[in-house]
Amino acid sequence: MTPTSSGPKNQQERAKPAVHPAPKLLSVKNLIRREKDVLDMLGRDKLVEMFHRMMLIRAFEQRCEQAYQQRKIGGFLHLYIGQEAVAVGMLAAVREDDYVSTSYRDHGIALAMGIPPEPLMAELFGKSTGISRGKGGSMHFYSKEKNLLGGHGIVGGQIPVGTGAAFTARYQETDRVSMVFFGEGAMQQGVFHESANIAALWQLPCIYVVENNQYAMGTSFERTSAVSDLTLRAQGYNMGGYPVDGMNLLECFHVMHDVVEERRKHPGPALIEAKTYRYRGHSISDPANYRVKEEVEGYQKVDPIEQVRRLLAELKWLSEDDSKDLEKQARKEAVDAMQYAEESPDPDLSERDLHVYAD
Amino acid sequence: MGTQTIFFREALNQAMVEEMERDPAVFLMGEEVGQYNGAYKVSLNMLDRFGPRRVVDTPISENGFTGIAIGAAMTGLRPIVEFMSFNFALVAFDQIVSNAAKTLYMSGGQFPIPMVLRGPGGPAAQVAAQHSNVVDSLFAYFPGLKVVSPSTAYDAKGLLKSAIRDNNPVVFIENEMLYGLKEELPEEEYTVPIGEAEVKVQGSDVTVIAYSRMAHMIQGALEEFAKENISVELVDPRTIRPLDVDTIAASVAKTHRVVILEEGHRFCGVGAQIADDIYSRCFDDLDAPIVRVTHTDNPLPYAKNIEAASLPSPAQVIQAAKQVLYRL
Numbered sequence: 255m256t257p258t259s260s261g262p263k264n265q266q267e268r269a270k271p272a273v274h275p276a277p278k279l280l281s282v283k284n285l286i287r288r289e290k291d292v293l294d295m296l297g298r299d300k301l302v303e304m305f306h307r308m309m310l311i312r313a314f315e316q317r318c319e320q321a322y323q324q325r326k327i328g329g330f331l332h333l334y335i336g337q338e339a340v341a342v343g344m345l346a347a348v349r350e351d352d353y354v355s356t357s358y359r360d361h362g363i364a365l366a367m368g369i370p371p372e373p374l375m376a377e378l379f380g381k382s383t384g385i386s387r388g389k390g391g392s393m394h395f396y397s398k399e400k401n402l403l404g405g406h407g408i409v410g411g412q413i414p415v416g417t418g419a420a421f422t423a424r425y426q427e428t429d430r431v432s433m434v435f436f437g438e439g440a441m442q443q444g445v446f447h448e449s450a451n452i453a454a455l456w457q458l459p460c461i462y463v464v465e466n467n468q469y470a471m472g473t474s475f476e477r478t479s480a481v482s483d484l485t486l487r488a489q490g491y492n493m494g495g496y497p498v499d500g501m502n503l504l505e506c507f508h509v510m511h512d513v514v515e516e517r518r519k520h521p522g523p524a525l526i527e528a529k530t531y532r533y534r535g536h537s538i539s540d541p542a543n544y545r546v547k548e549e550v551e552g553y554q555k556v557d558p559i560e561q562v563r564r565l566l567a568e569l570k571w572l573s574e575d576d577s578k579d580l581e582k583q584a585r586k587e588a589v590d591a592m593q594y595a596e597e598s599p600d601p602d603l604s605e606r607d608l609h610v611y612a613d
Numbered sequence: 614m615g616t617q618t619i620f621f622r623e624a625l626n627q628a629m630v631e632e633m634e635r636d637p638a639v640f641l642m643g644e645e646v647g648q649y650n651g652a653y654k655v656s657l658n659m660l661d662r663f664g665p666r667r668v669v670d671t672p673i674s675e676n677g678f679t680g681i682a683i684g685a686a687m688t689g690l691r692p693i694v695e696f697m698s699f700n701f702a703l704v705a706f707d708q709i710v711s712n713a714a715k716t717l718y719m720s721g722g723q724f725p726i727p728m729v730l731r732g733p734g735g736p737a738a739q740v741a742a743q744h745s746n747v748v749d750s751l752f753a754y755f756p757g758l759k760v761v762s763p764s765t766a767y768d769a770k771g772l773l774k775s776a777i778r779d780n781n782p783v784v785f786i787e788n789e790m791l792y793g794l795k796e797e798l799p800e801e802e803y804t805v806p807i808g809e810a811e812v813k814v815q816g817s818d819v820t821v822i823a824y825s826r827m828a829h830m831i832q833g834a835l836e837e838f839a840k841e842n843i844s845v846e847l848v849d850p851r852t853i854r855p856l857d858v859d860t861i862a863a864s865v866a867k868t869h870r871v872v873i874l875e876e877g878h879r880f881c882g883v884g885a886q887i888a889d890d891i892y893s894r895c896f897d898d899l900d901a902p903i904v905r906v907t908h909t910d911n912p913l914p915y916a917k918n919i920e921a922a923s924l925p926s927p928a929q930v931i932q933a934a935k936q937v938l939y940r941l
Contacts, residue, residue: 353688387721396720403687404720408711414677415712418684425640425666425690432684445708448677455672609718610756612725612780 280502280561282568289504296346296507298571302580304346304503305562305572308338309581311362312559313588314371318361318378318392321592322538327378330407331392331538334362339558340465340498340528341366341435343506348433348514353423355403355416356435358393359465363435367400371591381598388601389609410436410443413462417449420460420523429518431459433510439470439478441487450491453523460523461513465500468529471536472544488525500530501556615800622655622792624766625731628773629656629693631802633663636691639777642669642678643695643732652697653733653792679705679730683712686728686782693777699734699748699786706751713782714757729776731785733792734762735826735876739920742912747877750886752784753854760853761807762786764828766796768851771805779807788826810857812864816846819934820864822887823874824850827925831874834927843934853883858890862898865891869900870937874930879907901937906930 278284285293293301315333322331334341337359345354345366356363364374369385377384378392386396386405394405403419406412416434423430440446441464453460464484468475476482488495498509506528513524531553535542566572572580619627633639640663645652647660647670660668671678675696682692696702702709709730716724736745753760759781763769769787776783813828814835823831828849838845848864850856865871871891873884884905891903909923935941 355684385721386719386723389721390719394719396716396723398720398723401688403684403724404716406711408707411680411707411711414680414708415684415687417677418681418686419688420684421681422685422688422690425685445676445680448672448674449681451672452674452677452681456669609722611759612717612727 278499278502279556280504280565282565288508292504292508293569300346301562301566302572304342305559305566306580306584307366308342308503308559308562309584310371310587311338311341311365313585314365314375314591315361317375317588317592319534319538321378326596327392328380329391330358332359332536333532333534333538334359336533336553336558337465337467337500337530338362339503339506340463340500340530343503344433344463344510347507347510348431350400352430353401353403353416353419353432354435355412355419355432356405357409357412357437357440358405358407359437360393360395360405364395364397364402367397367402369395369397369400369402371587372594375591375595376598379595379598380600381595382601382605383594383598387605389605410440410445412436413440413443413446414449417453417458417460420453420458421456423459424456424521431461431514431517433461433463435463435465437470438464438466438468438475438484439473441484442478450493450523450525454491454493457522459517459521461510461517462523462525464525464527466527466529467532469532469536469544472540472542474544484527485525491523491525493523493525496524496526498526498528500528501553501558501561503558503562616797617800618795618797619766620792621766621769621794621796622653624770624796624798625655625773625787626657626659628770628777630659630662632774632777633667638689639691639693640667640669641693641695642671642682644671644673644697646670646695651695653789655792656695675701675704676708680708680712682728683708683716683726686726687716687724691727691777693729693731696730696732698744698789699732700744700746702730702732702748703746709752709758709782709784710755714755718757725780726782727780729773729783729785731773731776732787733789734786735788736913736920736924737789739915739917741915745913747875747882747908749786749853749877750881750883753883753886757782758854759783759807760786761851762825762853763851764791764813764825764849766794767798768805768811768849770798771803772807772851774804775807778804783807786825790826791829794829805851808852808855808857810848810850810852810860812846812860813849814845814847816844817868818844819870819872819937820846820848820861820868821872821874821930821934822848822850822861822884824853825876827874827876830925830927831930834930837927837931838934841931841935843931843938845934850887856887856890858894861887861891862894865895866898869898871899871903872906872930872933872937873903874906874925875908876925877908878910879905880910882907901939904933904936906933
């Protein structure tokens with residue numbers, strides 16, 4: 255009997271939904287007190303800006319897919335589609351002088367930090383105008399100006415590095431915080447344990463955000479983690495653990511806001527678990543046979559961008575038409591970024607030997 | 614122009630203390646560096662002098678605290694990471710290679726990593742296989758890292774100061790067996806530049822290239838060489854990467870015969886690189902093939918006699934010298 259594909263043995267096995275809190279669709283009718291407070295805090299303009307930024311991320315990632323298929327982008331490509339609320343909500347709650355580190359799935363984070371799409375797309379195209387001068391690529395976005403400490407290829411490699419930035423904040427006696435993003439797969443690396451223990455021991459203002467998108471490459475969460483509630487692990491390090499619905503922009507914002515506000519006054523670490531979902535595979539070369547269509551569609555029903563669109567319409571803060579225009583604008587920005595990247599020059603060959611060592 | 618006679622470990626201590634007083638961004642972190650005063654007492658009294666903010670005792674988490682130091686180096690600080698021994702640095706190999714060595718390049722020049730990774734490396738006395746690694750060539754392999762290994766207290770102090778001031782990650786490999794040696798040093802401040810070898814002993818018959826404990830061993834065996842009528846020129850690279858091939862080449866041009874001595878293994882050892890550089894640069898200056906004296910090809914055993922039989926000795930170097938002199 256010839257074996258079937260390497261996908262699930264039978265569809266029934268994977269049909270059960272991934273672990274996720276009961277999805278809530280944001281609506282004026284069902285906002286909890288905290289979410290209402292957040293709307294007051296943000297105001298219309300800020301919320302519209304965040305909505306636009308989420309759409310920019312999605313449009314940018316969609317352009318990347320296309321560019322990769324056209325061979326304009328090479329190597330590895332890990333898309334953030336579906337996780338936009340986490341990056342935008344959480345980064346809206348911190349300052350520009352706070353530190354950020356993340357994994358190779360860094361496009362969304364970089365855009366959410368306010369880094370313009372042009373140098374990012376140029377980096378993906380390997381051009382000299384790229385944010386890392388074309389020498390990093392998709393997985394290695396760095397920005398000294400905006401305090402983005404990478405963009406890391408080795409799973410979990412960013413965790414102690416981001417913890418080190420929190421060490422600097424404590425050493426220099428500033429009230430800056432360091433946000434460290436990583437996936438639920440990365441959380442199993444021993445270096446997470448080492449970093450979390452030290453952060454709690456030394457009371458470093460380090461906010462660990464585990465973006466639990468339910469899959470570590472092809473391995474589902476229940477097959478990588480001995481516990482299904484990752485915030486429980488916070489107890490093991492004597493730090494606060496905060497669960498977040500990563501599809502809810504407002505919740506992403508207010509949890510980060512509250513945690514950071516506290517940590518600026520009383521330095522110390524925290525662990526936030528954002529349950530989210532990526533609509534695409536692990537990377538561009540992953541067809542995601544380990545998931546069923548119904549699961550992806552289930553998450554698309556609670557799409558973070560659609561939720562905010564609906565809410566903005568209900569609040570009468572942005573009409574459907576204006577919302578469509580804003581989406582068109584975001585798409586245009588992404589296309590313009592591609593144009594910019596296309597027209598940018600390749601790095602000079604002398605770059606090969608530049609910055610191996612510092613002066 | 615006064616002098617002081619101090620232990621090798623004190624010379625390292627002085628380097629760190631002076632640099633920490635000079636620059637408030639410099640700090641020391643590692644296991645037992647603070648309250649314990651250092652596993653080998655290199656950081657003696659530093660906690661008292663600088664306090665716990667700047668002399669930081671870590672849990673046993675090499676990968677974690679090395680990465681933390683890298684993050685600190687990226688954000689304005691200048692860490693000195695002490696590894697209780699370089700064997701434990703291998704636990705942090707990913708952070709050292711993936712982040713310390715490569716971040717400046719990958720970020721397009723945005724984030725230099727000014728840090729020092731220091732501690733004792735190599736065999737000690739019967740500490741067995743896992744505690745006796747010579748890791749020099751492992752770190753020297755990666756562009757982006759500098760690797761320094763001093764053999765005298767004078768060099769150690771001067772080079773450590775330079776390493777701390779260097780804006781690159783410097784792997785600074787000391788040797789436990791040298792920590793207890795006394796030496797006369799200037800009282801005045803001085804530095805020794807990274808990337809410069811030194812002819813420690815002038816000679817005419819054969820160039821012996823050795824660093825760290827092995828250079829010290831040769832310094833102590835000069836009489837034995839003299840008894841065999843061999844005039845040794847001892848060249849101590851002091852820095853493994855970047856290697857000062859010029860000084861080595863000048864010596865080869867003078868003596869025409871080379872013995873390379875190292876405490877590490879033969880295959881892909883530092884001596885293999887030095888030999889390659891000499892063959893490329895000085896082929897016509899050589900009157901004999903280069904002979905290398907190295908650790909034998911086995912993990913280092915505990916038993917004293919086989920440990921000794923696994924490591925280089927002055928007798929072996931004399932044999933090697935005779936070989937290149939065709940006196941065997």
